[in-house]
Amino acid sequence: MEYMSQEGYDKLVAELRTLENIELPRVRDAIAEARDKGDLSENFEYHAAKREQARLLSRISFKQKVLANARVIDTSRLSSDSVQLLCRVEMTNTVNGRRMAYTIASPHEANLSEGKISIKSPIAQALLNKKVGDVVEVQVPAGRLKLRIETITREA
Numbered sequence: 807m808e809y810m811s812q813e814g815y816d817k818l819v820a821e822l823r824t825l826e827n828i829e830l831p832r833v834r835d836a837i838a839e840a841r842d843k844g845d846l847s848e849n850f851e852y853h854a855a856k857r858e859q860a861r862l863l864s865r866i867s868f869k870q871k872v873l874a875n876a877r878v879i880d881t882s883r884l885s886s887d888s889v890q891l892l893c894r895v896e897m898t899n900t901v902n903g904r905r906m907a908y909t910i911a912s913p914h915e916a917n918l919s920e921g922k923i924s925i926k927s928p929i930a931q932a933l934l935n936k937k938v939g940d941v942v943e944v945q946v947p948a949g950r951l952k953l954r955i956e957t958i959t960r961e962a
Contacts, residue, residue: 814915822869884960889933897953
């Protein structure tokens, strides 16, 4: 089961609809066009279109499985007492004093450029269920971080 925000769920549904209603018919048209050109054994366009179709069908199947197991979290029922999914956490690196803020998101919504990290990431795992003022140590590829939680807010 995958927990996610309503925004993340809606985005996945939109992506699936685009794949099914726009991309897949486009690839099927390309296959039909390539097939009309004759000998399929040496028809590069046909084989490329078939590979693209297989890739699209795989993505569609994956997104359908994610959505079938998705559960949308009612953010109004979340507390901001401790770190949990869909909470924004501001913290300070106690070694160098740098502040950072991340929103804990489902793996399908994670996007570092938007400040969203996966709940399955080492930092999120270390922060889960911790409270303001707690200091956590987490092993990351760059070494060991010591982070102090400054604030916890729930996403709207």
